[in-house]
Amino acid sequence: MLRSILLTLSVLCALLAACDGQPREPGSMLAPDSILPIPGSNGCMVSYTLNVTLAYGAPSCFARPIVLTSGVFGPAIAVHQGDTLKITLVNNLPVAFPSVTDGISIHYHGLQMAGSAAYFDGMAYVSLCPVAPGKSYTYQFLVNDPPGTYLWHDHSAGFKGDGLEGPLIVYPPRLPGAPPAFPPLAVSDLWSYDGEHTLLLTDWYHASTNSLLFQLNMPFDAARVTNDTGAWSWIGMPQAILINGRGFYGDCQLFPGSGGNSAPPTCMPSTFTVPPGRSPAQPWASNNNPGCTHSQFTVEPGKTFRLRLVNAATLVFMTICFEGHNVTLIAADAIPTAPISTRCLDLNSGQRLDVLLTADQPPANYWITVAPQYRIGAPAGYAVLNYKGVNTSTFPSSPPPQPVNITPWGFAEDSLVRLSPRLLTASSDLAVNLYLSPGEATLAPPPVPTKIVLVNLSQPLLEANGQLRWALNNVAMTRNPPCVSLLSKMQKYPKFLKQMAVNASTVNGTGAGPFVGISYVKAKDKMTVYYDGISPAPLYPSVGLHLVENAGGEVVDVVVNNFPANSFNGDYRPVVGPTRTAVEQHPMHLHGHRFWVLGRGSGAFNASAHAAGLNTVNPPYRDTVTVTGGGWVYLRFKADNPGIWPFHCHLLPHVFMGQQLYFVEDIANAAPPPSKVPKCPATCQYNFAPYTKAFLRSKWGMSGWELPPLY
Numbered sequence: 074m075l076r077s078i079l080l081t082l083s084v085l086c087a088l089l090a091a092c093d094g095q096p097r098e099p100g101s102m103l104a105p106d107s108i109l110p111i112p113g114s115n116g117c118m119v120s121y122t123l124n125v126t127l128a129y130g131a132p133s134c135f136a137r138p139i140v141l142t143s144g145v146f147g148p149a150i151a152v153h154q155g156d157t158l159k160i161t162l163v164n165n166l167p168v169a170f171p172s173v174t175d176g177i178s179i180h181y182h183g184l185q186m187a188g189s190a191a192y193f194d195g196m197a198y199v200s201l202c203p204v205a206p207g208k209s210y211t212y213q214f215l216v217n218d219p220p221g222t223y224l225w226h227d228h229s230a231g232f233k234g235d236g237l238e239g240p241l242i243v244y245p246p247r248l249p250g251a252p253p254a255f256p257p258l259a260v261s262d263l264w265s266y267d268g269e270h271t272l273l274l275t276d277w278y279h280a281s282t283n284s285l286l287f288q289l290n291m292p293f294d295a296a297r298v299t300n301d302t303g304a305w306s307w308i309g310m311p312q313a314i315l316i317n318g319r320g321f322y323g324d325c326q327l328f329p330g331s332g333g334n335s336a337p338p339t340c341m342p343s344t345f346t347v348p349p350g351r352s353p354a355q356p357w358a359s360n361n362n363p364g365c366t367h368s369q370f371t372v373e374p375g376k377t378f379r380l381r382l383v384n385a386a387t388l389v390f391m392t393i394c395f396e397g398h399n400v401t402l403i404a405a406d407a408i409p410t411a412p413i414s415t416r417c418l419d420l421n422s423g424q425r426l427d428v429l430l431t432a433d434q435p436p437a438n439y440w441i442t443v444a445p446q447y448r449i450g451a452p453a454g455y456a457v458l459n460y461k462g463v464n465t466s467t468f469p470s471s472p473p474p475q476p477v478n479i480t481p482w483g484f485a486e487d488s489l490v491r492l493s494p495r496l497l498t499a500s501s502d503l504a505v506n507l508y509l510s511p512g513e514a515t516l517a518p519p520p521v522p523t524k525i526v527l528v529n530l531s532q533p534l535l536e537a538n539g540q541l542r543w544a545l546n547n548v549a550m551t552r553n554p555p556c557v558s559l560l561s562k563m564q565k566y567p568k569f570l571k572q573m574a575v576n577a578s579t580v581n582g583t584g585a586g587p588f589v590g591i592s593y594v595k596a597k598d599k600m601t602v603y604y605d606g607i608s609p610a611p612l613y614p615s616v617g618l619h620l621v622e623n624a625g626g627e628v629v630d631v632v633v634n635n636f637p638a639n640s641f642n643g644d645y646r647p648v649v650g651p652t653r654t655a656v657e658q659h660p661m662h663l664h665g666h667r668f669w670v671l672g673r674g675s676g677a678f679n680a681s682a683h684a685a686g687l688n689t690v691n692p693p694y695r696d697t698v699t700v701t702g703g704g705w706v707y708l709r710f711k712a713d714n715p716g717i718w719p720f721h722c723h724l725l726p727h728v729f730m731g732q733q734l735y736f737v738e739d740i741a742n743a744a745p746p747p748s749k750v751p752k753c754p755a756t757c758q759y760n761f762a763p764y765t766k767a768f769l770r771s772k773w774g775m776s777g778w779e780l781p782p783l784y
């Protein structure tokens with residue numbers, strides 16, 4: 074009887090979802106297809122269809138092809154802790170829309186993806202092959218992660234930058250015996266608040282992301298450029314910052330091209346909604362403005378709101394500021410922090426922050442400003458905090474904050490982000506225990522590591538082909554012929570690749586061509602493998618599959634040093650090479666885990682100078698951390714999750730340029746692959762492919778090299 078009532082409720086949900094034919098707000102919550110009770114569990118099976126299509130849209134006021142998910146630009150999805158998430162990904166992108174990976178694949182950023190879920194982690198060709206145009210695939214896994222704010226996004230190559238991403242919210246567990254409801258009924262969490270808003274923060278280009286990525290594979294070395302290759306070209310500054318899919322590129326002065334400007338832009342948003350047809354004198358504008366608007370977030374006076382802030386950018390590090398209000402930081406990457414009251418907060422790409430905002434100021438409209446950092450010339454984004462009852466179509470009366478006046482946090486402010494003390498002592502409080510895994514009494518880090526992995530970042534120029542890459546320990550990751558799931562392959566042959574790997578120290582990457590270690594699994598499965606920690610780093614910049622093995626139960630410390638571009642023989646050009654000493658910041662993200670951030674600093678990590686200052690008491694427990702330009706970061710994690718877990722920079726062009734390695738963890742205990750997997754293509758493109766004009770034209774016709782032709 075109860076069961077049939079529950080089923081009726083979920084059928085009702087399905088009908089509501091299907092009948093909802095109205096255009097949906099960008100960033101709004103997708104209605105699940107169904108929410109079905111799971112007998113014997115408080116959790117439900119929450120099913121979504123992500124129907125991925127190509128459309129025209131103008132999130133920034135400029136029309137271009139954009140990717141929609143079930144008709145929505147950047148929708149949010151939600152589950153409760155203990156639910157099973159069932160995602161049917163339907164790839165309805167046209168075959169002719171260029172893709173460096175020949176398909177799409179969804180990653181659930183921040184979730185641990187334990188057990189068989191490791192296959193659904195979503196990095197194309199690492200966990201499973203991507204879903205080709207015209208195909209679909211269903212991911213299904215238990216979500217037992219802490220309640221909080223996460224992110225789902227395409228992890229094939231470029232489609233994230235075209236809109237294939239959105240917030241992923243994990244609510245506390247469902248109330249025992251409660252019907253499968255949406256929105257949620259849940260046991261209480263650590264905080265109470267009256268309402269919530271989610272702010273998806275993205276940077277936005279007026280060209281498709283894949284068309285920008287192609288050019289990163291062209292020779293950087295001018296001597297190697299041919300008519301057919303064209304020259305390397307950086308993706309440059311975004312044309313807008315979007316907040317929940319909305320903004321206007323005309324708000325800020327734009328600096329087209331790959332940079333060179335040294336002035337922060339002047340920003341002057343003037344109208345809340347930009348009517349169609351307006352054509353500001355910007356090189357980007359053409360005459361194509363179908364109209365656009367800014368996001369606003371309404372709060373009731375006297376009430377407290379939880380704001381879920383998600384930086385889902387391709388490139389931009391952001392500082393978000395709330396005019397007239399201090400907000401209280403309560404969680405970073407879903408894990409509760411000691412509270413910090415502040416007006417501005419830093420979020421790098423891939424990071425999420427949860428804050429509480431109390432509407433205790435005179436009713437008015439207030440600026441929410443998203444300022445870019447470390448990329449001078451990038452525009453800012455603006456939204457409005459609206460007190461209920463105040464005119465919703467006007468901007469605040471004060472002048473808009475300028476990005477030049479908004480500075481990022483330094484190490485001192487950053488070190489105030491610490492684990493909540495409530496998670497550092499054993500407790501019987503259910504709200505506290507929602508954040509712990511079975512068997513864990515507190516979230517304190519283990520006191521000592523069993524191994525230390527040293528990772529040196531540099532930006533080499535490869536002598537073999539003149540490509541510019543990002544390398545870890547002098548190896549830039551290829552991803553990835555062969556066209557197989559690396560996890561399936563390794564799970565089947567746990568020792569095989571290691572037996573076949575060549576000692577990298579015997580290979581002079583520069584002299585012998587760009588590859589380190591050549592293995593043959595089968596002729597068609599040719600893999601180039603570098604086992605870090607078994608071989609010393611190659612002396613010259615090299616290319617390969619960069620693997621680090623973790624035994625089950627190890628406590629792994631990762632020390633990342635961020636060296637100048639040309640370090641480690643990183644540039645072969647006698648005169649030009651030595652001057653290529655630039656450094657930049659990188660948001661390093663680890664799949665399958667959270668890590669404790671024990672310390673950060675400038676220069677290279679030096680144990681005798683820095684080890685004593687590491688915070689092993691209450692460090693933040695996150696999944697994405699910034700290593701500053703020319704700085705270091707010291708991380709610790711427990712190797713308790715059998716699988717293959719990428720550790721990579723979360724800037725899309727950097728990961729494409731090879732800034733990643735994979736932890737191969739306790740592979741003998743990895744679950745077998747699911748019975749149904751997406752079909753791998755016969756041949757696949759990869760991040761070293763020579764996307765020459767001739768190649769692109771032959772594969773995708775005019776839409777290849779010539780993109781963006783469509784405005």
Ligand SMILES: *[C@@H]1O[C@H](CO)[C@@H](O)[C@H](O)[C@H]1NC(C)=O
Pocket residue numbers: 122124125126163165
């Ligand atoms: C996906 O969306 C397209 C365009 O709206 C529609 O034609 C198609 O039927 C949808 N497919 C699924 C599986 O929902």
Ligand SMILES: *[C@@H]1O[C@H](CO)[C@@H](O)[C@H](O)[C@H]1NC(C)=O
Pocket residue numbers: 300
């Ligand atoms: C390259 O292009 C230029 C300009 O279009 C042309 O003058 C030149 O002959 C071309 N070179 C080759 C080798 O095709």
Ligand SMILES: *[C@@H]1O[C@H](CO)[C@@H](O)[C@H](O)[C@H]1NC(C)=O
Pocket residue numbers: 397398399414415416
């Ligand atoms: C916000 O915090 C700053 C310092 O932390 C303080 O000076 C200021 O008065 C606070 N503002 C409000 C509105 O609470």
Ligand SMILES: *[C@@H]1O[C@H](CO)[C@@H](O)[C@H](O)[C@H]1NC(C)=O
Pocket residue numbers: 464465466467
């Ligand atoms: C709200 O502001 C808009 C734009 O300034 C104005 O046109 C409109 O009349 C205002 N509405 C009210 C109710 O004051």
Ligand SMILES: *[C@@H]1O[C@H](CO)[C@@H](O)[C@H](O)[C@H]1NC(C)=O
Pocket residue numbers: 527528529546610677
């Ligand atoms: C990283 O760089 C340091 C300093 O140059 C060097 O001592 C160390 O051997 C390098 N580590 C690896 C793995 O390349």
Ligand SMILES: *[C@@H]1O[C@H](CO)[C@@H](O)[C@H](O)[C@H]1NC(C)=O
Pocket residue numbers: 581583584612613
């Ligand atoms: C590696 O190759 C480079 C360039 O060919 C050469 O200068 C260097 O001496 C070689 N190093 C070793 C250790 O063979």
Ligand SMILES: *[C@@H]1O[C@H](CO)[C@@H](O)[C@H](O)[C@H]1NC(C)=O
Pocket residue numbers: 576577578579607608609
């Ligand atoms: C790789 O070569 C280096 C240098 O010759 C040597 O020290 C190391 O033991 C070798 N590693 C393996 C696994 O053979």
Ligand SMILES: *[C@@H]1O[C@H](CO)[C@@H](O)[C@H](O)[C@H]1NC(C)=O
Pocket residue numbers: 679680681682
């Ligand atoms: C490391 O720190 C120690 C102690 O401060 C110092 O003596 C040493 O020179 C440093 N090493 C390097 C390579 O900077």
Ligand SMILES: [Cu+2]
Pocket residue numbers: 658659660722723724727728732
């Ligand atoms: Cu990076």
